[in-house]
Amino acid sequence: MDVKQHCVKLSVQPSRGLLDEKFVILVQNALPGSKITIHALHQCEDGHHWQAFAHYVADTTGAVNVSEDFSLGGTYSGLEPMGLLWGLKPVPGSKPGLRMRKKNVQIPMEVTVSVYHDHQTEGFMDQVPLAAVVVERWYMAPGVRRIPITEDGLTATLFLPPGPGPFPGLLDLWGIGGQLVEYRAALLASHGIASMTIDYMTCKFTMETGKHVGNDYFETAYRVLSQHPQVLSSRIAMLGLSMGTSITLRMAVDSKVIKLRCAVCISGSHVQPPDGSLGGIISYFVKNGGKVRNENNAIISRDLLLPIPSDPTYKVEMGRLQCPLLLIVGEDDQNWCTYESAMDMKEMMERAGNSHLLTLLFYPNAGHLIEPPYSPHARASLFKGLGTGQKFMVLWGGQTLEHSRAQEDSWKKMLVFLKENLYGGTKLGATSLSQL
Numbered sequence: 063m064d065v066k067q068h069c070v071k072l073s074v075q076p077s078r079g080l081l082d083e084k085f086v087i088l089v090q091n092a093l094p095g096s097k098i099t100i101h102a103l104h105q106c107e108d109g110h111h112w113q114a115f116a117h118y119v120a121d122t123t124g125a126v127n128v129s130e131d132f133s134l135g136g137t138y139s140g141l142e143p144m145g146l147l148w149g150l151k152p153v154p155g156s157k158p159g160l161r162m163r164k165k166n167v168q169i170p171m172e173v174t175v176s177v178y179h180d181h182q183t184e185g186f187m188d189q190v191p192l193a194a195v196v197v198e199r200w201y202m203a204p205g206v207r208r209i210p211i212t213e214d215g216l217t218a219t220l221f222l223p224p225g226p227g228p229f230p231g232l233l234d235l236w237g238i239g240g241q242l243v244e245y246r247a248a249l250l251a252s253h254g255i256a257s258m259t260i261d262y263m264t265c266k267f268t269m270e271t272g273k274h275v276g277n278d279y280f281e282t283a284y285r286v287l288s289q290h291p292q293v294l295s296s297r298i299a300m301l302g303l304s305m306g307t308s309i310t311l312r313m314a315v316d317s318k319v320i321k322l323r324c325a326v327c328i329s330g331s332h333v334q335p336p337d338g339s340l341g342g343i344i345s346y347f348v349k350n351g352g353k354v355r356n357e358n359n360a361i362i363s364r365d366l367l368l369p370i371p372s373d374p375t376y377k378v379e380m381g382r383l384q385c386p387l388l389l390i391v392g393e394d395d396q397n398w399c400t401y402e403s404a405m406d407m408k409e410m411m412e413r414a415g416n417s418h419l420l421t422l423l424f425y426p427n428a429g430h431l432i433e434p435p436y437s438p439h440a441r442a443s444l445f446k447g448l449g450t451g452q453k454f455m456v457l458w459g460g461q462t463l464e465h466s467r468a469q470e471d472s473w474k475k476m477l478v479f480l481k482e483n484l485y486g487g488t489k490l491g492a493t494s495l496s497q498l
Contacts (some may be wrong), residue, residue: 070090071091072177072193072194073144074086074195077197078198078200079198080249081171081199081200081434082249082434084143085143086128086143087127089118089177090124090125092126092177095120096120096124097179097180098117098119098177099177101113102146102149102185103173103174104150104173104174106162106428107166107380108165111152113153114137114147114150115182116128116138116145117133117135117181118134123388128146133219134346137149144436147438148438149466153187161443165247167201167208167244167245168201171200172197172199174197178191183313193415199410201245201252202249202251208240209372211258213331214280216279217262217264218259219284220258221244222256222292223252223256228291228292229294230298230299230484230485231256231258231295231297231298232299232300233301234246234258236259236303236305237301237304237342238263240261242259242261246434248432250480256293262275265279277309277313280317280320284298284317292422299326300314301328303327303432304328304398304430309330310327311330314376315379315380316338322385323385324387324481325387327387329400329432330398330400332403333377333399334346334376334378335370336375342389347366353365357457360442360455361454362397364399365397365399367398368402370406378395380410380416381415383411385483386476387419387422389419389420389422389423390432391422391423391425392429392430393425393428394426394427395428395429395430396457397429397430408420417465418428421479425464426464426467427460427465428464429441429458429459430460431458433468435473435474441458441459442458443458
């Protein structure tokens, strides 16, 4: 009797969970010792298909447990319980430069997990699997509320955790690509933090006037968040990635309005011109544009701010920082000089005597785009340039396995950091979809 004649059973638990929850994939009733391929398929909101697959051998009972058994090949090898998520890649024949990003957080990311006979590498969509299960991965836990914010000229979305609150708050800033990116804020709200994501590059003000927002835009966002009746005004953090780091550091040190309990900066720098405005920072980048390299038709901009200036007026004055700061650094970042910046910030704070506020997380072979756990890694992707709207390939860096490890580890440690500084040691109100 071959494996095709067996009534193979497949289960994924939890079949409905938060994106950062692990799941267990269990195959049963396969032919003992038979070769099988476990395959994951996801269709993005933009219509593109992504897949990952791994080769296993059923044990003497005809079972494979992805959380305990080693993959012998495929998209990944070894013991990787979540490899079928972080290992997702565009299917063969897809256009180059794709990056997976959730747009509508009010619907889940659906992944079809299937089992096929033998060790296969292609043609999955042309055949009938032995068994298949659809898995839902959510960014919003039940009860999380999504509230568009347009008051006071803001383009933002607030996510409130379940319950009456009040909750600690967080301002979430992404990078220079603009748009209102909601998925990280939604997931943080699912962990008990009222999180407001802000569009500051392509917001209504900029689209209507053609001008960059001033630093008062971020102070307004802070004010709106802190004055919300379900937010604890004395317990607010800022989280920035890439350009969001530049703004977070400037606001944390220089703003007379923004008073933070803590800050988290991912893949960024403290190097910026003296005025510290968004427009000034972008002009400074353009001025240094000759340092951008093109290798294998991909843009590498990590040298843009190198060497780190010795002139202190071209850096945020880190010695004046008064709140705890977590820096998350991918050592293979090809987009920003993240490592060199982190080391210089550390030195500045040691000289000033406030290095006790600094927590550094270094990740060898991790790239620029350190996202929530199990997010697929994009070493390079198409990016829309400022002003022209023209798309070009950008090298972000990172090796898939190490980068995925960094995303999982840094997310866990960031949640602990936020909990300790925003909750004063009390337990985060995380919600698990699998418990409902």
